[in-house]
Amino acid sequence: MHLDAKPPSGPLDKKWEKHQLEMKLVNPANKRRFDVIVVGSGLAGASAAATLAELGYHVKCFCFQDSPRRAHSIAAQGGINAAKNYQNDGDSVRRLFYDTIKGGDFRGREANTYRLAQLSVNIIDQCVAQGVPFAREYGGLLTNRSFGGAQVSRTFYARGQTGQQLLIGAYQALSRQIGAGTVEMHPRTEMLELVLVDGQAKGIVVRNLVTGEVSSHAADAVVLATGGYSNVFYLSTNARGCNVTATHRAYKKGAAFANPCYTQIHPTCIPVSGDHQSKLTLMSESLRNDGRVWVPKKKGDKRAPDQIPEADRDYFLERKYPSFGNLAPRDISSRAAKEACDEGRGVGPTGLGVYLDFADAIQRLGEGTIRERYGNLFDMYETITGESAYQQPMRIFPALHYTMGGLWVDYNLMSNIPGLFVVGEANFSDHGANRLGASALMQGLADGYFILPYTIGNYFASTKPQKPSVSHPEFKKSEENVRNQTKRLLSIKGKRTATSFHRELGKLLWDKCGMARDEAGLKQALKRIPELREEFWQNLTVPGDSGEFNQSLEYAGRVADYMEFGELLCTDALTRRESCGGHFRTEFQTEDGEALRDDEAFSFVSAWEFKGVDQAPVLHKEPLVYEEVKMTQRSYK
Amino acid sequence: MNVIQKLFRSSLGKKTIMAITGILLFGFVIVHMLGNLQIFLGADVINTYAAFLKSKPALLWVARIGLLVLVGLHIGSAVQLSRQNRAARPIPYGDAKHPGASYASRTMLMSGLIVLAFIIYHLLHFTVAVPGVNLLGASAQLPNGDFLQLKDATGHQDVFRMLVLGFSNVWVSGFYIVGMALLCMHLSHGISSLFQSLGIRQHFCGQCLDRLAMLLAAIIFIGNSSIPIAILLGYGR
Amino acid sequence: MNLTLKVWRQKSANSPGRFQDHTARNVMPDMSFLEMLDVVNEELAERGEEPIAFDSDCREGICGACSLVINGIPHGGNAGTATCQLHMRHFHDGQTITIEPWRARAFPPVKDLVVDRSAFDRIIQSGGFVSVNTGGTPDANALPIPKVDQELAMDAAACIGCGACVAACKNASAMLFVAAKVQHLALLPQGKVEANRRVLSMVEAMDAEGFGACSVTGSCEAVCPKQISLDFISRMNRDYLKA
Known part of the structure; x- marks a missing residue:
């Protein structure tokens, strides 16, 4: 496998401009002869599909949801970063770029990240023109807030639902093209196979989730915009339907999977209340501006929080990180909370939680001010837990939230398979080992609106691909694979449901490959996962039939992929013998418990090549070359 | 799309027709009520008023035809909309609740149809004065049972006596009061919702509009029912 | 329990x-x-x-x-x-x-409990967008928008397209959804340019999908998870009559 990232030469800030000039164009009249398949309709997928159609390509877009408007981008609350410097506080493209590279613990690709920062500016213009109601000042101009430890205010937001507003913008652009007949939309349709003809991505095989019908779709290029894989952990803040199936199956067809061990944990989620828990709910990190995080000093202290005197409380973030205190970065505060719980000092019925206490803030600022700042979050907390955070401390716990890893792509967002492009969270992206807050939306839209539409044209113009017919034997073979797997899942008729397997796998991964990882734990997981997979294929039960709307069957197929993907995740985590960003190996930490990178040995992108389900995958390394940035150690003391 | 198409084809257009005809009909109801309330000023006043109306047959017929057209449009749109509404939910809920919806708002078609029945009776009773419907039969006061033959001292039709006699029957008065109650209910929702259909609700406070509608509807009810009630209690007998 | x-x-x-x-x-x-x-x-x-x-x-x-x-x-x-x-x-x-x-x-x-809500998508496809292509848009701050307009547009834009308004309405009317969508864009200067065309075609699409008409009962507002106001329906009615 040859991995050439193809970053353009020249100074960092001129690379994209230079590349745009060098890329070949497709004659407008010829564009309609090219078919593009876009899988996924979130920010990246919808913006890509709409823009490609505007340019004149013929687009087919697929999503498993009942409407493209429901993709999980919708759930992003906080905002979207852009280097507009509207606040005159010294922001610039270079600063946003540097913050992103540094936040990613120097494991991102320099040229990609710089381009992301450059394009952030265009995204805001585009969204405002589409009618996204970003928050404004009384003077009518856009307002910003600071986010995720950045020292400038560069985050644009639309109340607590920035993700939904941006997605509606992209969805409306997509709807306009569907209405115009240039995009053929296939909702409630799941991609189950990527089809390669002569080593090039030429189409997909899908299952219609309503009728169960399996069909093939051919195209000149395939774009995957299918999001991240947080749900491999069973409990995460992702929507229930989010899954790894599309990217995993592309991986099985030869696409390299990059950095799967880079997963992000969000520190302020509502704790698990029991086994029935189906997902975790994230609450804005802004809560940590006024809340104090603590646990009892004594193990197993079951007193009610107001019965625990100051002397018996451990404000562990303030103790460990005196200068950042409760505002320590996501990964650091998450790990500290986990450590406290591991020591048996966790709170709440499950012991998996820490207090986030507003009593001091209420005393200092008054309940009114707190209500004004966090009223909606307190209401949300009360809706879910039935407890009022005005009267007693909130309980919070970290949860899986975002995955930086994904399919490997070059500067053109094309994977190592010609014709297979990957955008948004689904690619291994521009975030390195850790993503900054309010950068996910930015990346999805930069990829979809402003990068892919150019680079895909270059691919068409320079390779002149030929679209095969769906009767090509490769399509027939892939359809057969899909039908066989469906048949196999339904025919086991064992005792355990897909949920029960998924829950067990998720717990294993969370324990062994979650916030903190070590060699012994990862090896245990790598031993256990194949056993669990074996049992899955022996003892699974899937009710219902294949020729109908069958949610159990859809889900079982996704869990089957997790059973394989979880192993890759642990393999990558085991191989990366350093700590960086979201990947924390307990063996590799500084004396202060900080992530200890090994830039000598691990300054590369791990790209994994599939060799077979029960075979070890092969690691390929793309060295990370920093032309302009100097690597430094993060410190939040 | 031209205006006519917009009004008659789309659901919003039909709602606009309902709202505009509703306002005009409501205006008529107010004027009609004020005219009737002259009964409390004595026989001379109301009889003179009636004679004045009758003396302008052209105007009277224009008004009558106008009203007929308004009622026709109002009902026609209502029936079409109701048909559309019914078709919009072919399978009903097993357990149907109507959060936030008043009883009046959910029964507009029914209350409207009963009011229509009432109006037809009212026209037969006092306007066409079909002798059979007043349930009085022939008596010394009312030869042939025919209201139109009642004349006052000046030779005008004696509307005062017609009303007093007409409402002396408990069943007839009762039906009028029920009719007014339903009209009141119909108006209590209709008056506030027409602001919505005409697109001007956002300039007022929604609750104030609802209350204003209630008040106006109550005035209509009290004003109009006061006549049969007063007569049953002995006024004019 | x-x-x-x-x-x-x-x-x-x-x-x-x-x-x-x-x-x-x-x-x-x-x-x-x-x-x-x-x-x-x-x-x-x-x-x-x-x-x-x-x-x-x-x-x-x-x-x-x-x-x-x-x-x-x-x-x-x-x-x-x-x-x-x-x-x-x-x-x-x-x-x-x-x-x-x-x-x-x-x-x-x-x-079972799953229904097909693609009618909503088709209503949006009929005109629920601002006709701008990607690229070539003016600077985001080139056009100031009064905060009250932006806030009101945001109130409408909060709609999550669940369809509870239709489910609750005795007429199965989609007026609250369509009004929220129409008004979100009509209240912003970017969306005003084609506001007339938009409201006409979206209302036409709504009727064609077989939704009922609005009886202003207020059930939609009562069940809306984003508490979208009936006033948006009134605004849409006005825009429709003006268009």
């Missing part, structure tokens, strides 16, 4: 549906309504029976996928929340709960 569920079961769009009783055992107050159904479904699946099909995705009240009529009220009757945000602490032991799908001709059934 233990509950009896009266659930609408329907094998497919064309087969007849009926209510079927299911028992939910050991329900905990901290469970969400959908997690309670998950547990019931697990039991059904373990017994080899068909689980109850229902839509859900984000489970935090923003994607608009969940769509249950619970005891006659879409999303269950807690103000400003979607079904996924309804928790079992609002129910009591031994209670019988009726669960039905959204019912409207324009939302044909798919299976």
